[in-house]
Amino acid sequence: MRKLLLESLMRPPLTEPAPEPAGHAVAELAASLERAARRRLGRSLAIREVDAGSCNGCELEIHALSNAFYDLERFGIRFVASPRHADVLLVTGPVTENMRQALERTYDATPDPKWVVAVGDCAVDGGLFSGGYAVVGGVSKVVPVDLHIRGCPPTPTALLAGLLALVEPEKA
Ligand code: SF4
Numbered sequence: 001m002r003k004l005l006l007e008s009l010m011r012p013p014l015t016e017p018a019p020e021p022a023g024h025a026v027a028e029l030a031a032s033l034e035r036a037a038r039r040r041l042g043r044s045l046a047i048r049e050v051d052a053g054s055c056n057g058c059e060l061e062i063h064a065l066s067n068a069f070y071d072l073e074r075f076g077i078r079f080v081a082s083p084r085h086a087d088v089l090l091v092t093g094p095v096t097e098n099m100r101q102a103l104e105r106t107y108d109a110t111p112d113p114k115w116v117v118a119v120g121d122c123a124v125d126g127g128l129f130s131g132g133y134a135v136v137g138g139v140s141k142v143v144p145v146d147l148h149i150r151g152c153p154p155t156p157t158a159l160l161a162g163l164l165a166l167v168e169p170e171k172a
Contacts (some may be wrong), residue, residue, distance in 0.1 A: 026070055029160040034075040036168035041087060044076030045167065048086035048110065052103050052139065053129070054093025058120040058153040062090065065156050072160075083110040088163070091143075092119045094126040095136040107143040115146045115166055119159065124148050 037045040049062055065072045066079065080086050083106045095103055107116065118139040121127040125138040139145050149162035 026157055026160060029157065029164055030070075030072055030075040030077065033160060033164045033167060034077060036164060037077070037087075040167055044078065045088060045163070046078050046080045046086050047088045047090050047163075048080055048083045048106070050089055050091045050103060050106055052091050052093045052099040052123075052142075053096030053135065054120065054122060058092035058122075061153045061156055061159065062092070062119065065159065070156050083107075086110050086114070088115045088117060088166070089143075090117050090119055090159075091139045091145075092123055094122040094129040094132075095139055095142050096134050097136060098134070100136050100142055103139070103142050116143055117162065117166060118145045118148045119162075120154060121150055121152045124150060127152065 034044055037043070049059070051059060064070055083089065089106065089110055091103065093099075107114075116139065118124060122129060123139045126132075126135050129135045130137065136142060147162055147166045149158060151158055154162070
């Protein structure tokens with residue numbers, strides 16, 4: 001028993017090393033996004049996230065934008081609960097038959113001008129779930145899409161870079 005304890009203390013943990021923090025890049029991107037939103041809209045950006053059938057991997061990265069590390073709200077960029085308050089719809093996953101109508105209604109409820117961003121490979125063309133009996137396909141099969149952010153899932157930095165390219169395309 002003592003030998004086992006000693007071995008477990010000496011052995012390094014069986015986990016992958018953590019990635020290098022991208023704190024500066026994220027802070028710069030978020031600050032640029034906030035300035036671009038103020039120029040284009042006269043105020044900060046409001047985002048409504050719509051899970052149209054995702055595996056939730058994309059949601060984990062989107063939620064990370066609000067955690068203590070990325071803390072997107074310090075730049076005034078907010079996730080809102082209602083599409084009526086949103087400038088951007090951030091849609092994840094392949095659109096499923098069950099979510100098709102909800103996505104259409106969310107799109108209709110979002111006031112103009114609005115942008116739709118399809119997040120993740122599944123949102124482009126159905127990805128892994130393409131051809132499934134419950135899957136309609138990519139987001140553009142249901143509502144018009146302004147930007148695709150690829151990745152499975154895309155990182156928080158890729159999400160911010162994509163949003164910046166959307167709000168201020170000439171700077172991207
Ligand atoms: S792109 Fe990847 S992480 Fe995102 S919903 Fe599809 S399978 Fe999940």
